[in-house]
Amino acid sequence: MHITETVLRDAQQSLIATRMPFDDFEAVLDDMDKAGYHSIECWGGATFDSCLRYLHEDPWERLRKIKSHMKNTKLQMLLRGQNLLGYHHYSDDTVRRFVRRSVENGMDIIRIFDALNDMRNIETAVDECLKAGGHAQGCICYTLSPIHNLEMFVSLGKQIEALGCNSLCIKDMAGIMSPQECYDLVTALRENIKLPVYVHTHATTGLGYMTYLKAAEAGAAGIDCATSCFSGGTSQPATESLVYALAQMGFDCGVDSKQLKKVNDFFLPVKDKFSANGLFDPYVLSTKTDALNYQIPGGMLSNLVAQLKAQNAIDKLEAVLEETPRVREDMGYPPLVTPLSQMVGVQATVNVLLGERYKSIGKEIKSYIKGEYGKAPGKIAPELAKKVLGDEQPMTGRFADTLKPEFEEAKAYLGSRARSEEDVLSYIAFPQQAEQYFDRRDQTFTASYSFKEVG
Amino acid sequence: MHITETVLRDAQQSLIATRMPFDDFEAVLDDMDKAGYHSIECWGGATFDSCLRYLHEDPWERLRKIKSHMKNTKLQMLLRGQNLLGYHHYSDDTVRRFVRRSVENGMDIIRIFDALNDMRNIETAVDECLKAGGHAQGCICYTLSPIHNLEMFVSLGKQIEALGCNSLCIKDMAGIMSPQECYDLVTALRENIKLPVYVHTHATTGLGYMTYLKAAEAGAAGIDCATSCFSGGTSQPATESLVYALAQMGFDCGVDSKQLKKVNDFFLPVKDKFSANGLFDPYVLSTKTDALNYQIPGGMLSNLVAQLKAQNAIDKLEAVLEETPRVREDMGYPPLVTPLSQMVGVQATVNVLLGERYKSIGKEIKSYIKGEYGKAPGKIAPELAKKVLGDEQPMTGRFADTLKPEFEEAKAYLGSRARSEEDVLSYIAFPQQAEQYFDRRDQTFTASYSFKEVG
Ligand SMILES: [Co+2]
Numbered sequence A, B: 001m002h003i004t005e006t007v008l009r010d011a012q013q014s015l016i017a018t019r020m021p022f023d024d025f026e027a028v029l030d031d032m033d034k035a036g037y038h039s040i041e042c043w044g045g046a047t048f049d050s051c052l053r054y055l056h057e058d059p060w061e062r063l064r065k066i067k068s069h070m071k072n073t074k075l076q077m078l079l080r081g082q083n084l085l086g087y088h089h090y091s092d093d094t095v096r097r098f099v100r101r102s103v104e105n106g107m108d109i110i111r112i113f114d115a116l117n118d119m120r121n122i123e124t125a126v127d128e129c130l131k132a133g134g135h136a137q138g139c140i141c142y143t144l145s146p147i148h149n150l151e152m153f154v155s156l157g158k159q160i161e162a163l164g165c166n167s168l169c170i171k172d173m174a175g176i177m178s179p180q181e182c183y184d185l186v187t188a189l190r191e192n193i194k195l196p197v198y199v200h201t202h203a204t205t206g207l208g209y210m211t212y213l214k215a216a217e218a219g220a221a222g223i224d225c226a227t228s229c230f231s232g233g234t235s236q237p238a239t240e241s242l243v244y245a246l247a248q249m250g251f252d253c254g255v256d257s258k259q260l261k262k263v264n265d266f267f268l269p270v271k272d273k274f275s276a277n278g279l280f281d282p283y284v285l286s287t288k289t290d291a292l293n294y295q296i297p298g299g300m301l302s303n304l305v306a307q308l309k310a311q312n313a314i315d316k317l318e319a320v321l322e323e324t325p326r327v328r329e330d331m332g333y334p335p336l337v338t339p340l341s342q343m344v345g346v347q348a349t350v351n352v353l354l355g356e357r358y359k360s361i362g363k364e365i366k367s368y369i370k371g372e373y374g375k376a377p378g379k380i381a382p383e384l385a386k387k388v389l390g391d392e393q394p395m396t397g398r399f400a401d402t403l404k405p406e407f408e409e410a411k412a413y414l415g416s417r418a419r420s421e422e423d424v425l426s427y428i429a430f431p432q433q434a435e436q437y438f439d440r441r442d443q444t445f446t447a448s449y450s451f452k453e454v455g
């Protein structure tokens, strides 16, 4: 059973808003490398944005520095397919360059997903990853809906296999996959496709540990865990606990328990620091089961509540909770993951507050109905489609095919401020944050240079 | 699958030092009664002491008030056998009266354990519970040691059955029982005894959820869970999560999910109050896996660390951690539960700090070696026995047989300050706290009476 340690990416993203600077964990990297993890998830997701925006680090440099400590262990990242690390589609030339540079800077395994499970949105990233010599892991975003059944998931698994992916990941970002559902899904996938199946979940609803146990029993190839002091709640189940339990059940995780303890002992004071400075809000650790009642992710639920409170309309919560699944049905059951969870939630709220359904329709929903996010998993309700499209036809092709190449233009715009192709890619991914980072970097350089001249 | 909800006892004891006053939960009792729990653990353990000491409540009155709301649901309590709710042995007359009054005041199920698993220490309580018409649940305290194997546990189960208990509980107070160990133990017990087997654990080490899942698969009759906002960490796994997961696996818990949500929604602001006033320290929620490395409970480990820090000798921690299992072995492998965990830990620390083993021996350890706590599970090391006993023989009989009846004397001492037999029992259990409570009660009464006279 492979263990992927997530403390450097998903765990810190889930618990401390991705605010862990490289200096906080550099000293433990050699020990992490000796622990026997299959991989360390350390890049992608929100880390890239956070490096530029809050930590004033070059994300590419972080990757290279982490890599320099890894003699045994693969590095892993999370990538939103055609969206890379953001929420809109990039042109294929950008996607290919980004993926290639990721591999060239040290990334081993790229986990690639699309929020709609439209595999056309991951195919370019997968293709380039494979060409660059990386391990491409295709994802199925797990969700509950009347149309998301084993048959659909197996069909998605076959598409992932057909893309040439090296492995498959069931990605349950909201922690709503139950142990039985996981067992059945891993079993069905293994019966129908040859790829190793990895399972990713969160401890949010209290199902995570049990779900991983059943993943193992169903023959999953690996699970994602977080070192215990960064585990639980919105993060992953604890590495040490799973390793201990699975070992007794005959699943060898290949890790060294003493080394796991060293790693956790290292991170304890790091966590204490974030507790003290308030970035670690213990609220995230408590088990929240409302997602199981409403079949919507906990994060989406708290967004709905916050929206309604801001509108002084919290008394409409029940109505919004009833409208939410109807909007989702009208939209062809998109998985409730960012940004779709927000889109569905806002539209449901607007429908209720205006007292008329779809009187006002969000810009993003319109783009979605037009097919600009990809293909909806199910059928869009005809009335909603008609309202948005009128007599137009929705796009049936791949949205990224309509995008012009972006890289050369961005490179030209940045000129000498970009010191590398990586800088250009940072800029394309997060223009404002990257420019601020470049400015700061230039200033820092000048300042220290001037000092030398004077002193 | 039976669900016992622990929020009113073990969960609040584990998370907020048992400080929840009756007024905080009275309003939810009717809803709890409608939830479909097999039982509600609401009394015993530390609640009795806390009522008298901190909350200025009569514990017996609390029991009667809770009972008055229960039309459908059984009440459950935890009792330390011959120790009742404390840490020394009481005379049989006290134990019988305490147990009988518990049942008469509304208790349905009494879970009875002895820290050494010496069944002579639970037999009087079990016998009286049965005679009073209560449900007697005998416990096996779960621990890991070379002699605590399936054979020993099954033999303990047979003793519990022979006592006439209605059911058996595997009590894993430290959360160190792994899912596989639980599966094997429940299976072995079910093959060898006829009693329904209940499983009690904590989420402390991250094993709890998985352990309950395997308990269910092995045919356990029930599990102890806590409503989600009072679940996790040192408390129990979450009720709603287990019910949700088990239902999909074909285990009907007989509870109403909507009602569970009502209950949890009620306790959310209660928890927030304890977060705000500092009694709820979020530290207790984080998963702590050191107990799995050292095979000793987390609470014992933090005690050791605190002791050594107080002695300015934290550099001796590794030595103490190596000495601890040796002391435990010398003592015949007592389960590491209160008070034995403290006794073993202190002795190990003393052995290391004095640089000579058993140069000084604690008073409690001496009593233990003399047999005053009951029979050690294994053999006491001859050198240690010799050091304590000299040429004396240890007691082989039942310690409580040497105790004189206590009740009448206490009743006479209290005189009119005791308004009931329950008051006398409160005094015997916690003399100082009970007297303070009686004084306060009398003052309150006088004060309000005087006020009437004047006004
Ligand atoms: Co995740």
Ligand SMILES: [Co+2]
Pocket: B010, B172, B173, B200, B201, B202
């Ligand atoms: Co307990």
